[in-house]
Amino acid sequence: MAGNKNFDTIIIGGSYAGLSAAMALGRALRNVLIIDSGLPCNRQTPYSHNFITQDGEKPSVIAEKAKTQVLNYNTVKFHHGLAVSGKKTDNGFAITTHSDEEFKAKKLIFATGVKDIMPTINGxxxxxxxxxxxxxxxxxxxxxxxxxxxxxxxxxxxxxxxxxxxxxxxxxxxxxxxxxxxxxxxxxxxxxxxxxxxxxxxxxxxxxxxxxxxxxxxxxxxxxxxxxxRPDFEQHCKIPETLGCELTEQGLLKVDMFQKTTVANVFACGDNASPMRSIAYATATGNITGSIVNGTMAEEEFH
Structure with missing residues (x-):
């Protein structure tokens, strides 16, 4: 990805939670980068239900429409790739992708979901x-x-x-x-x-x-x-743990009511931080997270 490598916020995971967070931040005029590998955990599910206005729609159609709408905000950029490592810097964080590209941001949002561990039953x-x-x-x-x-x-x-x-x-x-x-x-x-x-x-x-x-x-x-x-699961992305984010007993990222993890300036939303695995819930927590991140930045800048 050519061009700017520095952002206000990097969102890792560009499915429903990540896109929802990006929309809130884009509408707040924040410079945002979404990094997504294109492998949502519900990619095999034929139809989505119990999500008002989208009942019965294909999950991929919902996600593609959301991505198109989010990228209408010109401060939001999308990078197709897999985030493989992260580290703290003097001014925030640096995220490296599988192609060795490095991006920096003041805040991180993990919307990376979980990985289901299939039992050894054929079929x-x-x-x-x-x-x-x-x-x-x-x-x-x-x-x-x-x-x-x-x-x-x-x-x-x-x-x-x-x-x-x-x-x-x-x-x-x-x-x-x-x-x-x-x-x-x-x-x-x-x-x-x-x-x-x-x-x-x-x-x-x-x-x-x-x-x-x-x-x-x-x-x-x-x-x-x-x-x-309900098969066992693990975190789809290990970067939050390497940054020091705590997990709950269930293996979810530990967040407070504002979607803040136990590491300052690192947030999480969607399936990786909640047992309520649904598109509607992921979208809602993403929207909350985007608003909280913007509000936090606004407070820090108003001094």
């Missing part, structure tokens, strides 16, 4: 975001009243059983091995006629990501249309 990754879903608010209406599975164990399985029963009564829990549900949880689940199957899973039979059957290691099968699951 899981291919179905993820399509028919193997994590959020009933985002996708539950589209599979309402369908034969549905919960691929989880322990407290996650119990939480899903409570929640998803509102969308479908044809519900089965698959623990993929010995159940870790407590006797009390098991009693409540059984009371609501939700079977618990403890067989180990061999693979998921699917057609282009649309699940058809769970195939167990004993060669028995179970037909269904949708599965809820």
């Amino acid at each position: 899981f990754a291919e179905c993820w975001g399509i028919s193997l879903i994590h959020c009933p608010y985002c996708h539950g209406y589209e599979v309402k009243n369908e034969r549905t599975g919960i691929l989880a164990n322990g407290n996650f399985a119990f939480h899903y059983a409570q929640l998803i029963r509102n969308w479908t009564k044809d519900l089965t829990i698959f623990t993929n091995g010995k159940s870790l549900l407590t006797p009390e949880q098991t009693d409540k689940i059984t009371k609501h006629n939700i079977p618990i199957i403890e067989k180990e899973i061999a693979y998921l039979k699917h057609e282009k990501g649309k699940v058809e059957q769970i195939v167990f290691k004993d060669n028995s099968t179970f037909g269904l249309r949708a599965i809820y699951s």
Whole structure:
């Protein structure tokens, strides 16, 4: 990227949270650089829901429209690349990309999301975001009243059983091995006629990501249309940790109500700092972050 290498703010991550933060800062006449590698975590999801005015739209279409609108503000620049390292400087921070380009800014915003760690079940990754879903608010209406599975164990399985029963009564829990549900949880689940199957899973039979059957290691099968699951995750970007940003027990970036991390002048928004994984929430936190960053700069300049 030729030209200016110094900015008021660098935003790492150019999906919904990052673009939303950039719009707020662009409208505040701040010089902003967005660095994005072009690999959002929901890239396999065919449609987005529960985001007012965009219900049923493709996530990529929403993101592209947002990017076009944000770049209408001429103080906002976009760099396609992967940020690989960061360091503190006398006047702020320096970020280096995979192509060894270095950019500097007074403030950093991380809108980098998280990376889902796929379990070692063949077919899981291919179905993820399509028919193997994590959020009933985002996708539950589209599979309402369908034969549905919960691929989880322990407290996650119990939480899903409570929640998803509102969308479908044809519900089965698959623990993929010995159940870790407590006797009390098991009693409540059984009371609501939700079977618990403890067989180990061999693979998921699917057609282009649309699940058809769970195939167990004993060669028995179970037909269904949708599965809820919540795989483990890790931070998509490790730079905040190298700068000293603390993580929560859940592995999220620790932020206060103003999206400030534990390192001065470093902010975070979207999925990397919240368990509420939705486009609407990411967009909202990005907007807040952009406003807070501008307000912080305005206070520092007004002395």
